[in-house]
Amino acid sequence: MNGYNMRSILKCVRCGTCRSLCPVFDVVGWESASSRGRMLVAHGISQGMDADEGVFKSLNTCTTCGLCEQTCPSGASPVKVIENARHQLVLRGKMTDAQRSLRSEALEKGNPLGEATERMSWLGDSKKHLPQKADYVFFAGCLGSYRYPELTKRTFEILKKFGVTVLQDEVCCGSPLLRTGSDPSDLISNNLEQIKQSGAHTIITGCAGCYTALKNDYPEKMSVIHVSEFLAERLAEMDISKLDLKVTYHDPCHLGRCNGVFDAPRQIIGSICDLEEMKSNREKSKCCGAGGGVLKGYPDISLAISKSRLEEIPKDVDYLVTACPLCRTNLKRGNPAVGVLDIIDLLEMAMG
């Protein structure tokens, strides 16, 4: 464990502020499934402690939502510590089946979903007609390509009008590996090479996980924006009608709290219809429960967190809108009383 993470562990005064906020502790109730407990487990790992099922259940149930990191009065960084402890264990060959599966599928197939089909088939034949070089490139992501191909196609149809292109050979951004302790260097190198070849100065993504990986974890600093940021600046150039709807908005943790993208999605919503905020929102927004490998490794915990988040939907809204395919997937798993939309779905409804 490096000096930064060790200092973080030593900064922790066990005050428990984070414990009362951690969405996993909220539904699980074990001390070891709170950030305070995870800091103690991570300290043990740094001292050579071995991993058993209890250690995995502590470290691997963190969604990496960042709420603890934002509120820690001592300035500790539990998420970095937890991710690093996972990495230390993976280096020792200690990981769960879920971690092993994410890693092998991502490295062997270019996506953690295990899909063997052509990644960019959502584009149809139009790929051949797209420019290989452009100032902006759209990074579709694994969920976008394989689980929401129609939405991805429609998103790109809008972006294309503004001169955006795609990478010739995109693979997983590496986020699922970064968050669960494995090394995504091969995936990152592939994408960096593609980005260089595209000549783009900015990468656009519709996924919060891709956003934070590309922006914060890649070895080269790059301009990365969310599709909502790109389109919020171009609303005047789009033919948008007002809709008689009221929606609420779920801030994806890795877009909002971790990267400060709060206003662009709200600007798009505000140009279309009324917005009523969820009980916790913006920096204090509660997690959907899917991130950090938790949906894959601990689906029951992930579902319980989703249901807890859904309790914060205001009573009289027509839709729950979000801006990340992973959040959307897990919020839908919680069976909300209203439909769940991506911000692009809402935009398209207003574009007729």
Ligand code: SF4
């Ligand atoms: S809030 Fe910070 S200092 Fe307090 S227990 Fe959590 S990590 Fe430790």
Ligand code: SF4
């Ligand atoms: S990042 Fe979120 S889930 Fe993980 S320990 Fe902190 S508050 Fe809990």
